[in-house]
Amino acid sequence: MNYRLNIWKLYAIRFFYNLIPAYVIERLFWEQRGMTIQMVVYTEIIFAITVVLLEVPTGIIADKWGRKQMIVLSTLLECFMFLILVFATEFWHFAAAIFLAGIARSASSGSENAMLYDSLLQNGQEQAFEKYLGRLNVCDFTAAIIAALCGSLLASRYGFELNYWISFVSMLVSVCVSLMLVETAVKSKSDESTEIKEHIKASVRFFRKHPGVYLVVLSGMVTGxxxxFIDEFWQLYLNRLEIPVLYSGLFSAAIMIVRLPGNIIAYVIKSRFRYRTILSSVTAIFAVGFIYISVIKDYTSLVAIFLICLLSGIIEPITTGYLHHRINSSMRATIDSFQSLGLNVVLIITGLGFGYFSSKFDVFGGYGFIACICVAFFVYFLIVSKETIEQ
Known part of the structure; x- marks a missing residue:
């Protein structure tokens, strides 16, 4: 069976999954419906807690019973989320929608990467994983750019709600394509044990035996x-700079376009530079960039945002590839899920700080807190990574 067709289907799923014009006006729509920054942060925490609780169990289910089923479930839940948001007027409506989104994210995160890697593995192309993951992310950003450009125009002419209906239809297409995936034929050793506890223990043992993997994945968590917080709150940042909503689509498209080069050439960068050099450089630029956007409250801070987004394109293919090259298929979705779980633990912790400082000093104070986190991690990374990260 030609599993390469799965790759093209994954491209299509990711494209329609992110062809969501609702995102370009999401925070403004939520604010219009009475959601404050603090309330938005609470929903983000609900999302993160949901992912933390379900990430590993859904990864185990994907390894045992199939990655396709979890990807289909993810797209279905996203459809229901958009339906709820169209009619949402109270905090609990938004919280319920984000809860479904958390389940959806948990179902797809490890499953999608595992499906991609094992589809390549079946064709002897697993060493090209970073290359194809980068292209998958390009599909993501291309769809998001189109949605952003169209979404801001539609919102300025017809209001915000239409964008949510269009997003629902796009997600429905993603559901249809996901049903066409072919399950990979890799036999999972996890059939030997059905205990979730055993899978968790095995995953923890893996990270203990590979401290370099842990540190690389942790760097992806912190930068991710x-x-x-740029992805979620740039609309409010532009609003504070008194930039009209008509230009939101252009800005959204721009911060996604600058991520494309990194995703496309990440596999080349990996072959020419040491992992430690790549990750320490990116973390340092993140720290300086967040300091700048928190202190400098004018149009020049947008350049710093673009720089952060430019460097971010390199991170996911590099860190995810480093992980997948060192695990086997029997635990691929499970261990990949730990990466997403950790990211959301970091999101919960940083989200609390971001929400607190935003309530005191507006969104600029929130970004100042994120700058402190990046600086602290940069120092930690330099100290710990010298002896642990393999090339």
């Missing part, structure tokens, strides 16, 4: 969590 920091980047999420």
């Amino acid at each position: 969590a920091a980047l999420s």
